Amino acid sequence: MIDWAAMTGVLADVLSREGLWDVVDERVRGGEVFRNKDFPLSPVPVLIDHGAATEYAAAVEKYVQLLNKIIRLYVAEDSVRRWYGLTAEEEALVLADQRLGGEVAVCRLDGYLEQGTERPVLLENNADAPAGTLFTARINHLVRGLLADLGARAHWSPLTYAEDTALLSTLRACARRAGAPEPGHIAILQPTGAANRESVETVEVLRRAGVEAFLADPRDARLVGKRVFFGDKPADACWNKVNTATWRTLLAEDPATVHRLLDIVTDAEFVHVNPFGARYVAESKLSLALPREPEFAHLFTDDDRALVESLLPWGRRLTPRATAENGASLADDLVENQAAYVLKEAYDIRGDGVTIGRAVSRSSWLAAVARGLDEGHLVQRHVAPAAYPTVRRDGPRVVAMPISLDTYLFNGRVAGFGSKASLNARVNVFQGGQKLAVHVGAVADAR
Template identity: 55%
Template sequence: MTGAGDGTADRPGMIDWPAAGTLLAALQDRPGPLRPLLDEVVGAAPPFRNTDYPLSPLPLVVRQRTVTATVPAVERYVALLGRITTLYREVPALRRWYALGPAAEALIDADRQAPDEVTVCRLDGYLEQGTERLRLLENNADAPAGTLFSARINRLVSTVLDRAGAAATVDGTYTLSSEHALLDVLVDALRRRGLDTGAPRVAVLQPAGRSNLESVEMVAAFRRCGVAAVLADPRELRQAGRVVWFGPHPVDVCWNKVNTVAWRTLVEADADLVGRWTRALATADFVHVNPFGARYVAESKFTLALPWDLRFADLFTAAERALVAELLPWARRLGPGATAPDGVTPLDADLVEHPNRYVLKEPYDIRGDGVTVGRATGRTAWREAVDRAMVHGLVAQRYVAPTGYPVLRPDREPPVVTMPVSFDSFVLGGRVHGFGSKASLNPRLNVFQGGQKLAVHVTDRATGAGPAKDRRAPATAAPDGVASFRE
């Protein structure tokens, strides 16, 4: 595959720079210091971050026109991830290529009652520098963070703007604001299995004593909707008849908030525990979100490279390959015979010669620890990383330069710093529900590595059909039979 040739260069940029400039000027020019107001609003707000970071009162402001033009491709890509999971089941060569191991294979095989889909996904991406074209860098398809806290950040920043007298942007349909979007999807998963009794019993899975704050807050938010929700340790799973229990709590559906790196350590080494899980998946009236095919296959960085690999080209249609070329930077697993994008130069040689062009990725990682950025790594360390990647068949991905955006820092000098930002798509139940963003001056944009989150507000809601419903409306029903809970 080469370039997309899809006309994206002719689209308006994603960022609404006039609106962003107006908001920034209003925040800086308001009478009186901004810091006391920001501290007051943050102090009165519910928790919104798993780790402490400064909050910029300036949202990343994006155009609904461009968002709406981009959303269909993003949704098609998530559907493609589901099809790749099906291919994994059906194509022995692909199972060998992923080499997930017996525990993972057993869990995926047992989870056949669930459709091959990524029910809840956060696609981390950049707006490419110079074009603002969306480039998807990773599939967070195991236990993505931010489904609750991103909505809270958006509402918090809206409050600051209102209180500061700034000209508020008009929130578009794709601005996250609902605290129960995930709950709607969990209940819909029950409905599609014929297990929705009208009184769902929900577990959010976290290791005992190591729960992150968003998971704790999620359980509280679900309970405020009248749902029986608990925080549970996945090691406590047991089965009585067709009912799954975690400790003393019967559970119909779980949101497995244990990331794949931790899951492999926590569960896979315990054969009895894997056996209990496989039996529950295969025989109980119990829905596990995300399905294990998503958690292991779609989540893997190997999947970023799969559609580019000529050995598997016949598994994909021309339209699917064009979609990948439109959204993803070139990627390839290292190994014998692997070549650079020119199709001729050995990939390992090109990596050593041009480190500024590439990023190396482990198949699973947490908080960016498995990502090595060539242009931010010393020559010796980079050569060692390339050698290791060759031995373990890791993924090389073309580097994408992110767009910079002003981040406001009240009472600091300078008060405005332009930082590279991410543009992350939340896709729930196959539909884009909104976006999040991270900003940092570090090579890896991660809040656990010195970064911070930004609110993302979408302007001009007059255009575009948007997703299934406007999340700010207190609707009690959504299309396609998806249950919807009041805020």
């Protein structure tokens, strides 16, 4: 997957440049905002082979189709709804919000390149309000400009995420699917006082494109006739940028908002992206286990199962009756083989609901297993990530850091890739990590 030959050439070009960090600093100062949280910038992108990226993109596009199938199953099957265990209010929102069929319009599929094989493995579906829809394109362009400044070789193709208006294009496409006019007024939903840099910058990008865009608190939504307003501002569509974990807390504390939202998704001439089916069902980490659950085997085809086996690590929902791959009790195997597993809450933010067996104490692990049994968390086989060289300003000039490979999709089509790097167990920017540019080589770069 990684184009190591191209990487070594770019790394050599970068390291041979005198005054490297002066060039980096000048480019960053003169560029656009590209990070929600400050982190060190490595001038060497993750370089991905074009052929491997193309093959992987086709597979993950099929996987998003499977996520949409799971949303449809949630709507159609009482047993599936019971299995997810959403609250009555959450279930009502999913069932009512069907203008787009509840489907995933914008998502980031987070994964690793498996250590030793570089096989891409999907670990999580970010199908609610994924970060990076703007900043991933910006860091890719920033590093591309840096490489030009440094005289380094460039590797770039249409599979490199480069479009900073991808979200706007998607919102417009969603409006067309819903039979609505092109949205002239778009709300970016964030709790008052909690908007991150990317949301603020997204508003500015939309405004430059001629859209009346604004930040809005979802609790301020109201329906006037068929029109949605946030305060006194009308909206034709919204990008609901509130993470589902935070969203659940907001609505639990404000039941009146639930009723207003139900009226909006039922009656308004309004496009809600991502719909609640994506936010509550596809986003749930339990969706990573559903196709493997024996009681739901009849709902999935052999092709569905083959796709899951090719892309996902082994995973099951933790219950007293669940079995491990070897047929033994899953709960017992978790206790006996702590280092082999990861436990995940259905919804979390910034990796706070993820417990990695080999990274925690025995007592912490046993507590997580007990909590997972009680709440029905996801169990996944641990996947060790491949490492990639990052260039540093201080200490060792080059450090090999475990990385993620994250795929961005809009209306089911791959727009490109992003990456995070960290020396911590959780490869997350908010857990001490950093973002890396990801450049996919052109066909002519293939060797």
